[in-house]
Amino acid sequence: MTVTKEFLKEEREQSWRVDVRKLLKNKERTALKRVHMGEVAPDERVKSNIEVNTGLTAEEAINEARRCLDCPDPTCITGCPVEINIPKFIKRIELGEFLDAARVLKETSALPAVCGRVCPQEKQCEAKCFYQIKMEKDPVAIGYLERFAADYERESGQISVPEVAAPNGIKVAVIGSGPAGLTFAGDMAKQGYDVTVFEALHQIGGVLKYGIPEFRLPNSIVDVEIDNLKKMGVKFETNFIVGRTATIEDLKEEGYQGFFTGSGAGLPRFMNIPGENYIGILSSNEYLTRVNLMDAANPATDTPIISGKNVAVIGGGNTAMDSVRTAKRLGADRAMIIYRRSMEEMPARVEEIKHAQEEGIEFMTLTNPVEYFADETGRVSKVRVQKMELGEPDASGRRRPVPMEGSEYDIEVDTVVVSVGVSPNPLIPSSLPQLETTRWGTIVVDEEKLQTSIPEMFAGGDIVRGGATVILAMGDGRNAAASMHNYLQDKLNP
Structure with a gap:
């Protein structure tokens, strides 16, 4: 009898069906x-x-x-x-x-x-x-x-440190200290590589620090995970912008032989509607970064943030939930989510929506902003919104929101946080003309290896995906580490 893949698959599925019956009896x-x-x-x-x-x-x-x-x-x-x-x-x-x-x-x-x-x-x-x-x-x-x-x-207090191989003397650079970069760094350290992570900001952690509020992810938790990587031998340099502080060529001259880009998607998107440049209208990126990383909620800080009493957050993802719940904690009397689709299409986690509802957040679904108005000081004072209805599904599989004619009305606001998506950080691609990118600014990689058009450079996370979850970025970090290890070993031991 010839044993084929199809035969083995059928055998496995048959075994699984038998085991299912056993499991159901438990x-x-x-x-x-x-x-x-x-x-x-x-x-x-x-x-x-x-x-x-x-x-x-x-x-x-x-x-x-x-x-x-x-x-x-x-x-x-x-x-x-x-x-x-x-x-x-x-x-x-x-x-x-x-x-x-x-x-x-x-x-x-x-x-x-x-x-x-x-x-x-x-x-x-x-x-x-x-x-x-x-x-x-x-x-x-x-x-x-x-x-x-x-x-x-x-x-x-008995924190274990994963076992690492003996140093192999090969230097590897990681650009960005978000979940993709940290995961990549850890896996390469386990293989004995000399790993340095370069972070543009003054704190390690990327989106884990600047993008997720402490009521969801305390910074102290992130710090312990980072400290474990340091114990594995991973080095970190902050306030270091690859492409500005030093170029990739500069790092090559310092002996780095492999590069992983996990620089994220930190470029905010706006809706390009009238009045969007008024005072008090911020991107969710700026809002959360200033509050989470710069202590901007403290009036005595060097860069305080003015978060008003009537705050509207535009969007329905996890970042929108983080923003509106932050506004509530900063003293907003009315904190609103304005989202153009229905609750069923909202991409935020069910748990985050539940927590927001419990905290008194107002959900204005099937509603979309079309224009902003300001007071005599130039600060936003009203948002004009339009009611929407759901039409046919779009490319994402969700039903497309369609404007309802004559349904516009105004809402009083003094702060608006726009959370309608982000674009990839353009710095690395702009500093490397030979790096292939998509029309959206994401880095093109081999889907399996995560290798870029520059052979010694690999990439993952939001700089490749555009905007995704922490765990998907971590998966990219792991896959890229395995691929870079194979690439470097083949290159050095032909």
Whole structure:
């Protein structure tokens, strides 16, 4: 008998069907209900940047881990862009071996405490959980358990450092210290490379620091993950703009043989409607960066931000939720989301929308701004909006919003935050004419290797994708590290 790929696939699927019947008989586990993570009360949390979710207790984590059915074909792993061995770390939690669970996470993830907080597990690993795809039940709370293991390790003071190979003397430069760059740096350090991360801002972390508020991701959590990379030998240089402070050619002269670009998508987009240049209208990038990274909420700081009492945030993604919830914490009496589609099309995480609603955020859906007006000082005072209705699906698969004639009306505002998307950081492409880019300004890469048109340069994250999630950027970092390792080894050992 000839054994073909199709035969092996059929054998595997048949085995899976048999095992499904066995799993369904495991009443003890399947009867357990998904854990609910505690939260700080809305009226309390809006007064400060205290983290909203409070984490799981050890008992809650063990009980949730018991729900995992130890599937013979763990599809949850295929849903994880960094391919964490999810059943393995969950089993360690079930056995009460919490530090071992954290070590399993670190085998593939450089940022487990971060991912446990901000990754959209409901669309990735949890969406592939057996409970979800076969039983139509709540999936195992993989994100909660990841956060628990990482937090337990940190709070225990027994933080493990992943094993690294002996130094190989090959210098590698990483441009940008966001999730893609940090993940790439960690994986290359494990292989023995001499890795330096160059960050344009004064703090390490990229979007993890400037783009995500502390009530979702405390900076102290990010700092611990970065400190672990430093212990692995990764070096960091801040206030260093590759392409300005030094060029790629300058770095080559210093001995760098490989480059990874993870410089992100920090160029804000606006809607180009009348009045958009009035005082008090900001991009979400500027708004969050100034508040999160420059202490702009403090009136005594060098660069304070004036966040008004009637704040409108334009958009419906996670960044829009972060912006409007930040405005609430800065004292807004009325904080509004203005979004041109319906709640069902809103791309923000369900959890973020829920938290915003609990905090008193007003959602004005099927509504779109068309013009701004200012007072005598030049500060925005009103936004004219138009009602929308949903038409046929567009290229994204969502129904296209269509303006309703004669439906315009005005809303009083004194601050507007525009959160309708971002474009790639243009600095690296503009400094390297030979680097191939798309018409949107993203860097063109080989889809499998993430190698650019410059052989020794690889790229990933938002500078390639345009705008995506933390975990997808991390997946790019891992893939690019594996590809660069192969490239450098082949080049140096032909």
